[in-house]
Amino acid sequence: MEISKVGVLGAGLMGHGIAQVAAQAGYDVVLREVDQARLDKGIGRIEKQLGRAVEKGRMEQSDADAVRGRINGTLDYADYADCDLVIEAITENLQQKLDMWRELDGIVNDGAVLATNTSSLSVIDQAAATRRPGRFVGLHFFNPAQVMPLLEVVQTVTTDEESLKTGFEFGERLGKTCVHAKDKTGFIVNRLLVPYMLDAIRAYEEGVGSIDQIDAAMKAGANHPMGPFTLLDFVGLDTTKSIADIMFDEYRERRFAAPPTLRKMVAAGFYGQKSGRGFYDYSGDKPVAVDPGL
Numbered sequence: 001m002e003i004s005k006v007g008v009l010g011a012g013l014m015g016h017g018i019a020q021v022a023a024q025a026g027y028d029v030v031l032r033e034v035d036q037a038r039l040d041k042g043i044g045r046i047e048k049q050l051g052r053a054v055e056k057g058r059m060e061q062s063d064a065d066a067v068r069g070r071i072n073g074t075l076d077y078a079d080y081a082d083c084d085l086v087i088e089a090i091t092e093n094l095q096q097k098l099d100m101w102r103e104l105d106g107i108v109n110d111g112a113v114l115a116t117n118t119s120s121l122s123v124i125d126q127a128a129a130t131r132r133p134g135r136f137v138g139l140h141f142f143n144p145a146q147v148m149p150l151l152e153v154v155q156t157v158t159t160d161e162e163s164l165k166t167g168f169e170f171g172e173r174l175g176k177t178c179v180h181a182k183d184k185t186g187f188i189v190n191r192l193l194v195p196y197m198l199d200a201i202r203a204y205e206e207g208v209g210s211i212d213q214i215d216a217a218m219k220a221g222a223n224h225p226m227g228p229f230t231l232l233d234f235v236g237l238d239t240t241k242s243i244a245d246i247m248f249d250e251y252r253e254r255r256f257a258a259p260p261t262l263r264k265m266v267a268a269g270f271y272g273q274k275s276g277r278g279f280y281d282y283s284g285d286k287p288v289a290v291d292p293g294l
């Protein structure tokens with residue numbers, strides 16, 4: 001299916017990045033937020049990224065201007081009527097997502113494919129709430145969407161072959177490595193990565209090694225670009241805990257259960273890089289590992 005206009009909902013961490021990569025691939029993009037301040041913030045982030053790409057010589061000014069020119073911010077669902085593909089990247093809350101689709105489904109033309117960027121909810125729960133469960137896929141980007149090469153293209157029990165193909169063609173035009181995943185909570189990457197990160201915390205709790213020693217070991221011994229605690233701080237401890245809780249709820253297996261240290265750090269507001277403290281303290285020139293003392 002030929003796509004020319006892409007709708008993105010939510011201009012937060014993920015949505016602004018998805019809008020940018022879609023515009024960079026030549027698509028016209030409409031991007032919605034709940035209010036003007038959030039919309040301006042999201043578009044401001046895109047402008048900053050484009051400015052940086054020009055500064056570093058990775059993009060011509062005229063190309064950056066063309067990319068920016070293809071992105072139209074809006075507060076109005078009516079602007080999605082002629083979209084061929086609509087990707088939601090709004091807050092990770094099923095009820096909010098269902099309310100949004102209820103407004104949008106009747107506006108977007110019947111031939112369009114709808115998609116969710118959810119990390120942890122079942123795609124079918126959103127698909128089944130629309131009038132077109134066959135034309136609904138998961139398109140799971142990774143943070144930052146402008147940089148990370150992977151796109152998980154998620155097929156539910158209702159997704160038709162043409163919509164799945166549309167998801168792959170779209171991802172390939174964005175230059176992403178597209179993998180096919182079934183609609184199982186966590187898809188492929190989080191299914192493997194979340195238990196690994198949780199297990200690193202358990203290894204620490206059991207006294208196998210200190211935070212920086214476990215990180216150093218996984219970098220030098222498994223050739224990972226960063227250790228599990230640096231990764232936890234980057235993803236966000238709050239985000240990791242909420243994904244773990246959802247996966248535990250779904251599978252009821254210990255490997256998905258949030259260890260006590262994680263729960264307590266989240267309760268204390270130690271979310272990782274974004275809050276200035278997680279398993280490392282980010283207030284100085286270099287991150288310093290801190291013993292959570294639990």
Ligand SMILES: NC(=O)c1ccc[n+]([C@@H]2O[C@H](COP(=O)([O-])OP(=O)(O)OC[C@H]3O[C@@H](n4cnc5c(N)ncnc54)[C@H](O)[C@@H]3O)[C@@H](O)[C@H]2O)c1
Nearest residue numbers: 010012013014032033034089090091092100117118119143
């Ligand atoms: N953060 C990650 O690393 C990551 C990675 C992959 C996927 N995701 C998924 O992407 C989605 C968004 O996550 P995020 O981290 O960007 O969240 P975020 O909180 O940074 O952004 C969400 C934005 O959606 C906006 N919003 C809420 N309702 C809206 C509506 N009806 N219309 C338009 N905008 C609306 C909010 O105002 C907010 O700015 C979630 O489903 C999440 O699971 C997140």
